[in-house]
Amino acid sequence: MENPRPEKVAVVDEVRQRFAESDAALLTEYRGLDVTAMGELRRALRAAGGDYKIYKNTLVRFATRDLGLEIDEMLTGPTAIAFVPRAGEGDPVMVAKALRDFARGHPALVLKGGVLGDRILTEAEARGLAEVAPREELLAKLAGLMAAPMQQFAGLLQAVPQKFAYALAALVEAGGPAGAPAGEPGAGAETSIDTTEPAGAADATPAPEPATTEGAGDDTTTPADEAGAHPDDAVAEPATARAEPATEES
Known part of the structure; x- marks a missing residue:
């Protein structure tokens, strides 16, 4: 601008500051909206944390060029910008949803694109922002x-x-654990002493030897055999020897 008027310079500075201090800025064309509709749209955007402003395209173009934002293609026709201040409680998604919902009842409102941080958003990307959670x-x-x-x-x-x-x-x-020795605690078996005799132990008892008469031959016979009587009939009386006292002859 050559020799700009102070009011224009103030507006450019204001626009530049708003872009610099906002998380997002969504550009719209509001041709065909009356005053009542514009007031309703401002209230809806304010509830979503946005601020809706109308600026001349020429002044916006000067301000955004100073910030390195190439949005000249969007600056055609009557333009209003929905800013989402970084210091506020606004959410770019919620502001985009508010614009989308308002446009359903007012087709005259057209979303042209925007800026998210340092990124330029096309019209399709700006519409897609409204679909984000x-x-x-x-x-x-x-x-x-x-x-x-x-x-x-x-x-x-x-x-x-x-x-x-x-x-x-x-x-x-x-x-108990597998492999524990039998009889130890936790092995699942009670400690016991085996008192059973091993097999064949009874057979190992020595048999009594037959009684023999020393010095008798094979033809030795017992008195019972000579008498031809039953062994029970023979009663053996014990032999007693009486010792006679010795007497001396006079």
Whole structure:
């Protein structure tokens, strides 16, 4: 601009500052909207955290060029810009949804594109921004993804003592670890002393030897055999020897 008027310079500075301090700026064409519709649209955007402003295309073009934003193709026809201040509570997605919802009842409102951060958005990309989940929902999903591994880890820590207790109970019920020596505690067998004799021990008892008469021959016969009587009929009286006192002859 050659010799711009101070008011124009002030507007350019204002536009430049708004772009620099905003997370997003969505450009629209509002041709055909009356005052009532414009007031309704401003209220809807304000509720979403946006600020709807109308500037001359020439002044916007000077301001954005200073910031390195090439949006000259969008600056045709009557243009109004929905800013999403970085310091506010606005969400570019919610502002884009508000524009989309308003345009459904007012086809005269046309979304031409915009700026998200330092990125230029085409008309299709600006429309697609309205289909993205809100920031709160995205943050909740992100928190859920971050919390899921921690929950799984906590579940594993809780499962370890439980599984150990189950294994220990099964081990006790089974009678101890496999390969434990018999008779030791935990081997599942009571300590006992085997008192049974080994097989064949009774046969090892020596038999009594037959009585023999020293110096008798093969033809030795007993008195019972000579008398021809039953052995029970013969009663042997014990032989007694009486010692007579010795007398001396006078």
